[in-house]
Each structure stands twice: as C-alpha cells, then as structure tokens.
Amino acid sequence: MCRINPRVDFAFKKLFGSEENKDLLLALLNAILSDEPPIVELELKNPYHLADYKAGKMSILDIKACDTNGRWFNVEMQISEDHDFDKRAIYYWAKLVTEQLSEGMMFKELQKTFSINILNFNFVPGAERFHNCYKIINTATQTDDKLHDVFELHYLELLKFHKPWAEIVTALDRWSAFLAHAHTLDKDHLPEQMTGDAAIFKAIQAVDRMFDEEERLIYDVRMQAIADVDSKIASALEKGREEGLQTGEQQAQERIALSLLDVLEADIVAQKTGLSLEQVQHLQQKK
DSSP states (O other): OOOOOTTSHHHHHHHHHSGGGHHHHHHHHHHHTTTSOOOOOEEESSOOOHHHHHTTOOSSOOEEEEETTSOEEEEEEEOSOOTTHHHHHHHHHHHHHHHHOOTTOOGGGOOOEEEEEEESSOOSTTOOOSEEEEOOOBTTTTBOOSTTTTEEEEEEEGGGOOOOGGGOOSHHHHHHHHHHHGGGOOTTSOOHHHHTOHHHHHHHHHHHHOOOHHHHHHHHHHHHHHHHHHHHHHHHHHHHHHHHHHHOHHHHHHHHHHHHTTTSOHHHHHHHHOOOHHHHHHHHHHO
16 A cells, blocks of 8 residues: 555655656656646656745745746645635745846746646546646637737646546646555556556656655655644534534534634635635634
8 A cells, every 4th residue: 555645745746746756747747737738757847845944945845847939837735625725826826936037037938838737635526527728719600719828727627537447538637546545556457557667667666665764754754734724714614514504504613713713724714614704704803
C-alpha cells in the first residue's frame, strides 16, 4: 500500500515539484493539456527544497515551471474546500504573467500562461465533467479567435472522477485515478490499466518511498492539521443543527460562526452558516 497521499499539498509539491521528478510533472501537464503542442522539457521556477519549507518560504505550495517554447505553468493542489478558489487561481495566474517581464522587456514577449488547479472538492457549479477549461473567448461568436491566447485556466475536480478501472483509457484518466487512489494502491498488484504507463508506475513507486524521517514528520503534522480543521467544521455544524432545534436558527448560526472563525476566513464562514459577511465580520470583532 502506498503510504503517502499525493493530494496533501506538501506531498504533491515534492512529488511533482522536485528536480528528480520533472518527468512526472511533464507527463501530468501533457495529459491535462492534450490539445496543446506536447511539452518536451521543463524548467522548475520554484523547485522543492526541504530547507525552504522549514524556513517558512513554502507557505504556498504551488509549482511554477516554464517549457522550452516559453510557455509558463502554475500547478496547485488544493485539498481543503475553498469557495473563493476562482479568485485565488486568477490572482496566481496574474502574478505568474507579471513575473515574466523583467525591466526593459516588451509586452509582445509575454508567453501563454496556464493555471492548473487540482481540487479535492466540488467547485464548478452545475458541471458533471471533472475537467473544465476556461479561456478568453469572443462572446459574440462563442469562439476562441486566438486574439487573447495568453490565458488558460483548468480545474480538475477529483471528487467528480468516478470512472471504474475498466473505463480508464486516457493519460488524464490514469493521472486522475492515481491522484484519487494512490494511497490505497499496491505497487505489486496494480490494475492493468495503470501498469503500462511508465510515468504512472514511477509516481506510484515514488509515493511509496518519497519521504525521509524529517519529511514524514512534516507530512504527518500537515495531515493532522487538515484533519483537525475538517473535524472542527463537522463538529461545529452538527452542534449548530442540534442547538438550532432548541434555541432558534439565528442564534445557532452565530454560535457555529464563532466556532468556525478559529479555522476559516470570514467569507467562507458566511457561506457555511448562511449568515451575511457583515454579520460574520461583526461576530469576529466581538471575539
């Protein structure tokens, strides 16, 4: 059984953001961007280094890379639910665009930039597809006329990936199955749909032995922190439902909000409780 869950951001960063595993990142990107010219070689712009993490320089565990054609990529794994992730994705895409231009460079030198966001929660409303791509299109013709072909944003929602093993066909299917099930897979008894893909097999082997003792401790702490947040949210919501029957819905919502403000931002608390953002911010000031 694989010991590490690659959906945890710290593990994802080492698995796909290390120099020794650039081939895995390349294979993952080519699977997601199958309509684009293939990526042949990548340069990591913020490679994984344990020293950076310990020094607090890796609070955001995204992966930045550039290929030999000049295209830029930002890849992020988000395991905790975030209803404002669309704004975050645009922000990091925009940062990567501006980082391309050094002093004296011209705007025509800007290259296409891809924002790849792999989510462990449902996010795109009304979409059954697990992979959704956004571009700038001409709204009159509903087509991409390539006039603003510098932007592409992808969401992969792993909870919407439900294909049984018999239907795993494409490279994207295999990577999605890997990310969804890697921590339960036995590298010595893999489904036949996964065994013929060298990159997938390497990823499964890497997940099984990728951490030393110090890194494993950091990973375990990160896993515990995620579990603590999820547990606190679930407990607060359950307690709120019970109190709502006794004290009234408004009072119960406020008590839930007060509990959640220790672990969530005010706007997310508002979404989970049904209170307005102003009400939540008022409660926050009273804490």
